[in-house]
Amino acid sequence: MSTLEIKGLHVEIEGKEILKGVDLTINTNEIHAVMGPNGTGKSTLASAIMGHPKYVVTAGTVTLDGEDVLEMEVDERAKAGLFLAMQYPSEISGVTNADFLRSAINSQREEGEEISLMKFIRELDSKMETLEMDQEMAQRYLNEGFSGGEKKRNEILQLMMLKPKFAILDEIDSGLDIDALKVVSKGVNEMRGENFGCLIITHYQRLLNYITPDHVHVMMQGRVVKSGGPELAQKLEAQGYDWIKEELGIEDETVGQEA
Amino acid sequence: MTVEMKLALTGEDVRSYSESNREPEWLAAKRSEAYQLAETLQLPKPDKTKIHNWNFTEFPVHAVHDEPLTGLAELPQEARALIDIENQKNIYVQRNNTPAYLKLSDELKEQGVILTDIFTAAREHSDLVQKYFMDDAVKVDEHKLTALHAAFMNGGVFVYVPKGVEVKEPVQVLFLHEGEEVSLFNHAIIVAEENSALTYVENYLSLSKDSKGLANIISEVIAKDGAKITYGAVDVLAEGFTSYINRRGVAGRDATIEWALGLMNDCDTIYENVTHLVGDGSVSHSKSVLVGRGTQKQNVTAKTVHWGKGAEGFILQHGVMKDEASTIFNGIGKIEHGASKSDAVQESRVLMLSEKARGDANPILLIDEDDVTAGHAASVGRVDPLQLYYLMSRGISRVEAERLIVHGFLAPVVSQLPIEGVKKQLSEVIERKVR
Ligand SMILES: Nc1ncnc2c1ncn2[C@@H]1O[C@H](COP(=O)(O)OP(=O)(O)O)[C@@H](O)[C@H]1O
Ligand SMILES: [Mg+2]
Numbered sequence: 274m275s276t277l278e279i280k281g282l283h284v285e286i287e288g289k290e291i292l293k294g295v296d297l298t299i300n301t302n303e304i305h306a307v308m309g310p311n312g313t314g315k316s317t318l319a320s321a322i323m324g325h326p327k328y329v330v331t332a333g334t335v336t337l338d339g340e341d342v343l344e345m346e347v348d349e350r351a352k353a354g355l356f357l358a359m360q361y362p363s364e365i366s367g368v369t370n371a372d373f374l375r376s377a378i379n380s381q382r383e384e385g386e387e388i389s390l391m392k393f394i395r396e397l398d399s400k401m402e403t404l405e406m407d408q409e410m411a412q413r414y415l416n417e418g419f420s421g422g423e424k425k426r427n428e429i430l431q432l433m434m435l436k437p438k439f440a441i442l443d444e445i446d447s448g449l450d451i452d453a454l455k456v457v458s459k460g461v462n463e464m465r466g467e468n469f470g471c472l473i474i475t476h477y478q479r480l481l482n483y484i485t486p487d488h489v490h491v492m493m494q495g496r497v498v499k500s501g502g503p504e505l506a507q508k509l510e511a512q513g514y515d516w517i518k519e520e521l522g523i524e525d526e527t528v529g530q531e532a
Numbered sequence: 533m534t535v536e537m538k539l540a541l542t543g544e545d546v547r548s549y550s551e552s553n554r555e556p557e558w559l560a561a562k563r564s565e566a567y568q569l570a571e572t573l574q575l576p577k578p579d580k581t582k583i584h585n586w587n588f589t590e591f592p593v594h595a596v597h598d599e600p601l602t603g604l605a606e607l608p609q610e611a612r613a614l615i616d617i618e619n620q621k622n623i624y625v626q627r628n629n630t631p632a633y634l635k636l637s638d639e640l641k642e643q644g645v646i647l648t649d650i651f652t653a654a655r656e657h658s659d660l661v662q663k664y665f666m667d668d669a670v671k672v673d674e675h676k677l678t679a680l681h682a683a684f685m686n687g688g689v690f691v692y693v694p695k696g697v698e699v700k701e702p703v704q705v706l707f708l709h710e711g712e713e714v715s716l717f718n719h720a721i722i723v724a725e726e727n728s729a730l731t732y733v734e735n736y737l738s739l740s741k742d743s744k745g746l747a748n749i750i751s752e753v754i755a756k757d758g759a760k761i762t763y764g765a766v767d768v769l770a771e772g773f774t775s776y777i778n779r780r781g782v783a784g785r786d787a788t789i790e791w792a793l794g795l796m797n798d799c800d801t802i803y804e805n806v807t808h809l810v811g812d813g814s815v816s817h818s819k820s821v822l823v824g825r826g827t828q829k830q831n832v833t834a835k836t837v838h839w840g841k842g843a844e845g846f847i848l849q850h851g852v853m854k855d856e857a858s859t860i861f862n863g864i865g866k867i868e869h870g871a872s873k874s875d876a877v878q879e880s881r882v883l884m885l886s887e888k889a890r891g892d893a894n895p896i897l898l899i900d901e902d903d904v905t906a907g908h909a910a911s912v913g914r915v916d917p918l919q920l921y922y923l924m925s926r927g928i929s930r931v932e933a934e935r936l937i938v939h940g941f942l943a944p945v946v947s948q949l950p951i952e953g954v955k956k957q958l959s960e961v962i963e964r965k966v967r
Contacts, residue, residue, distance in 0.1 A: 323925050326917050351927035363922035367940025367947075376936060377926035414940070431926060 275301045275338050275354065277322075277439045277470065282333035284314075284321040291317040291528050293495040294333065301438060301470040306481055306506060308474075309492035310514055312527035315474045316360055318492070319443045323357040324350055337439070352381055354438030358428035358445050365415040370427065371397065373415045374434050381435070400433045403463065405456050421448040429460040440464070441472045446480040458483030478510035491517055493526040539680075540590045543567050546683050549595065553651045556658040559665070566672045566682035576675040578802050580860045580892060581831035586800060587774050588677055591746045592713040595686045598627040611708055614735055614953045622647055623704045628714045629686045640699060646692035647703055650719050653690030661690060664721045669752035669780045669808070677776045681717055681748045688719035691732060693759075695725040702731040702764075702950050709738040709769060715745035721752050724759035726784075731762040733951050736797075738770035743799065747775040755787035757811060764949045766794035766958045771826070773799035780804070785811030785840065792948035793820040794958040795832065796965060803832040809843035809871075819848045821942040823965040824857030824889065834878075835864040838871040838904075847878040850941055852966060853889035863895045865906055872903040882912040883941050885966070938966050 277299045284292035291314050299305050307315055321328045322335055324347040335342040337353050345353060365373070374397065379387045397411060404426050416424055425445055432440050442461070446454055461471065461484050473484065481489075481503070489505040490497045491514070499505070499517055508516075518526060541549075546567050550560040575583055601607065604617045604625070615623065622640060624647060625633035631649035640647075646657060654661045666672045672682045689705050707718060716736075724730045736749075747769055755761045761781070769775055775797060781789040789807055807816040818834045836845025847863040865876030876899075882891030895908035915937050923933035939946075942962055949955040 324921070326921055346930070347921055347924035348927050348929050348933075351925055357925055359922065359925075363916070363919045365919055365923070365937060365940055367943030368936050373923070373926075373936065376928050376932060377923075380927040380929060380932065414943075435926065 274467075275438045275470065277355075278334075278336045279322070280334045282318070282321065282335065283331045284317055285329045285331050286317065286327055289529070290331070291495050292321065295495070295497055297490065297497060299439060299470045299472055302467050303488065304465070304471045304473065304484060304486045305488045305490065306473045306475065306486040307490045307492055307497075308476060308478070308506065308509060310476060310526055313492045314495040314528050315492055316443055317495070319357055319441045319474060322441060323347065323355060348380065351437070356432055356435060356437035356440040358432060358440065358442040360443040360447070362416050362424055362428060364417045364419075366417050368415050369412050370415050371411040374431065377431070377435060396434060400430055403433070404430055404460050406430065422450070422453050425449060425457060426453070429457050433460055433464065436464070438468060439470045439472070441474065443474045444476070445473070446475055446477060454480060455483060478506045481506045493517070493523055495528045498523070539570060541594055541684065545594070549686075553654075555651070555654050556662070558658070558662050559654050562666070562672065563683050563685070566679045569673050570676055570679035570683050573673065573676040573679050576677060576802070578831040578833060578860070579862050579894065581802070581829065583802065588746060588748070588776065589680065591715040592744050594684060594715065595629040596711065596714055598630040598632065598710070600630060601625060601627070601633040604633060608739060610739060611706060611737060614706060614737070614957055615704065616951070616953055620704055621701050622699075623706070624649065624689050625706045625708065626687055626689070626718070627708050628710060629716070637701070643697045644694040645697060645699060646690060648690055650685070650688035650690050650721070653721075657690070657692070660692060661721065664723055664752060664754060665719070666752070669754065669782050670750050670778060677748055678750070681719070681750050684717040684748070685719050686715070686717045691720075691722045691730065693724045693728040693730045696727050698729040699731065702733050704951060705732070705734040707734065707736045709736070709743070710740055712740055712742050712744050712772070714743070716747045716749060718749045720750070722761060722763070723754045724756060724761050726756045727758035728756075729760045731764070731950050733764040733949065733954055735765070735954060735957070736767040736769050738768060740770055743770045743772035745773055747773045747777065747799075749775070749777045751779040753779065753781040753789060755781065755783045755789050757784040758786050759784065760788045762790045762792075762950065764792045764951070764954065766949070766954055766961070767797050768961055769797040769799050771798040773797070775799050775801040777801060778804040781807040781816060783807060783809050783811060783814035783816060786813040787811055788815045790816070791818040791820070792945045793818075794945050794949070794961070795820055795822040795830075796958070796961045797830075798826070798828065800829045803830065805833070806835040806837065807845065808837045808839065809845055810839045812840040813842045814840050815844045817846045819944050819948060821945040822849075822851040822859060823854070823942070823962060824851065824859045825854040825965055826857060827855070828857040830859040831862075832859060833862040833864065835862075835866065836876060838865070838867040838874040838876060840871060842873040843871055844875045845877070848944055849880045849893070850944060851882045851891055852885060852938055852942065853882060853891040854885045854966065856886070856888045858890035860892045861894065863908065864898065865896070865908070866898040867901050867904050867906065869900040871901050874901065874904045876904070876906045878908040880910045881941070883938065884912065884914050885938075935966070938962075
């Protein structure tokens with residue numbers, strides 16, 4: 274079993290403190306959901322864990338099986354087993370999806386142990402089929418001119434090809450219709466198992482109908498303000514966030530407001 | 533200010549060189565006239581690059597003799613890699629100033645297609661060559677370098693496709709540079725008659741590491757009404773050359789000229805790629821990519837001149853600058869009065885890989901007509917940190933991520949080249965130059 278542990282995490286962007294002490298522990302074989310309205314720090318948490326260049330960690334720790342993640346370069350974090358499906362993935366012109374994926378897979382392997390072209394193509398074909406992606410997507414330039422939904426599927430394709438220990442999915446459901454949502458969920462559910470842990474960031478409960486979480490956390494004002502089981506997501510769906518704000522005496526849940 | 537520059541040859545040298553090639557009278561006369569002009573005409577004035585100190589006039593030797601090849605297998609490995617020796621049906625190879633190898637399929641010969649070195653063409657197809665040689669596309673008296681070129685021309689190729697003939701397999705041309713003393717005054721004439729089609733791919737390849745010579749190279753590319761010419765080129769000339777490389781097109785009604793130019797010289801170079809969209813409905817796509825390194829200075833001008841109604845001209849220039857290299861990119865769309873419904877778009881982008889490099893992207897629109905569409909985009913910047921982050925977040929190292937981004941940035945030309953060996957070579961040259 275592997276463990277990703279976030280302790281007392283404080284994060285700034287451009288001098289403004291966004292995360293104000295986040296604690297979260299995720300084990301493999303667990304699915305966690307982080308929910309919360311817009312502007313409460315969810316993407317900041319994801320970005321800080323992955324090492325986005327704009328986000329500065331000012332206090333706290335992130336460890337993966339005891340290893341200090343924050344000390345690692347971004348590529349080392351990926352090699353250690355972290356993956357982030359980004360809310361706004363970059364477009365990279367002139368680099369085909371397939372070439373990029375093969376580079377990414379080979380970067381996790383030793384020299385001389387590179388994946389064979391045959392095996393790569395076979396895997397790619399099968400994952401793309403699961404995600405109901407057109408074969409020609411493999412030869413298109415990475416995310417260039419992809420629709421919102423295509424980008425989301427492409428993030429999940431990368432997840433399935435790279436098989437990380439821990440994946441963070443940042444709003445993988447936004448902009449997807451129900452059919453696409455089912456397809457993406459199918460991809461994530463295929464990953465479930467003893468060697469995989471997942472943190473799903475969403476502000477709708479909808480996605481959690483298809484990927485049942487083991488734990489649900491609510492973020493407000495740059496902190497995890499409430500945690501529970503799947504029933505917490507149901508309650509949020511039915512009643513919204515106001516009852517939590519009342520319970521905790523929060524007026525404005527976004528970052529920058531103090532309780 | 534008029535700077536008198538001593539020319540490396542005398543008028544007499546030019547005459548006797550012309551005689552030794554058994555050139556027709558008109559060409560000998562044109563050379564003499566050009567020689568006179570070269571003495572008085574000024575250098576061109578590429579925008580934002582001062583070239584008055586560049587040596588365009590003196591060189592060690594005018595023409596050297598090399599042995600022709602008996603077969604392509606004799607070529608050194610670096611040159612051979614460009615050619616699919618078994619399957620390449622139409623090819624011309626020139627070693628320095630000597631026509632060294634020629635092959636044209638019987639099928640094309642029967643259809644009247646001509647592929648030959650420029651001197652043989654001048655002797656055997658004198659009228660045809662006279663019709664196109666520095667008369668329509670490029671004129672002798674434009675400036676000192678065009679005049680010098682005509683006077684000193686010492687190599688080149690002639691390609692002619694008759695009316696209605698579609699050349700399905702690409703014509704490949706290899707200009708090899710071997711030896712520091714060598715200069716290249718190559719002239720290419722490429723003519724596609726009405727409703728014909730041609731794909732032409734040329735390579736300039738230095739097999740020597742260094743040069744003391746000049747490269748003054750002109751291509752005239754003529755697409756008659758309804759014709760389509762695809763022109764690919766990869767230039768890899770050695771450090772030490774001073775280069776002027778001018779590739780110019782003239783497109784007739786509904787004609788198309790597509791350029792894919794890999795500008796990979798290691799020497800100081802003035803590049804020009806102008807397409808005159810003369811006919812209504814004519815189209816040109818000019819794509820060029822460049823890598824500058826060391827202390828190289830270059831100026832790259834791509835221009836479409838719209839004369840015909842509904843003419844479409846698209847320019848893409850992508851440059852990567854390293855070390856202390858400096859390059860000016862000018863992407864110019866000029867729409868003449870009467871060229872209504874024209875469309876002119878330029879995109880010039882420069883990726884800076886070093887603090888000390890210089891890159892300028894200047895898209896320019898000059899419009900003398902109201903009813904047109906036009907647009908341009910320009911950028912000069914470093915590798916996008918968010919792109920790097922994205923690639924690295926998948927485990928790709930910083931170095932490899934940068935490599936992918938740079939190759940992607942230069943892909944528009946690589947992906948366009950129609951000969952596999954040449955495509956691969958351009959990738960490898962890019963790899964070598966950006967490392
Ligand atoms: N570049 C930035 N500069 C300043 N504040 C920012 C920047 N990016 C995001 N923020 C602020 O950080 C807060 C949290 O943003 P984010 O983590 O993206 O929230 P969420 O993902 O929960 O919607 C928001 O209040 C937002 O305005
Ligand atoms: Mg967000």
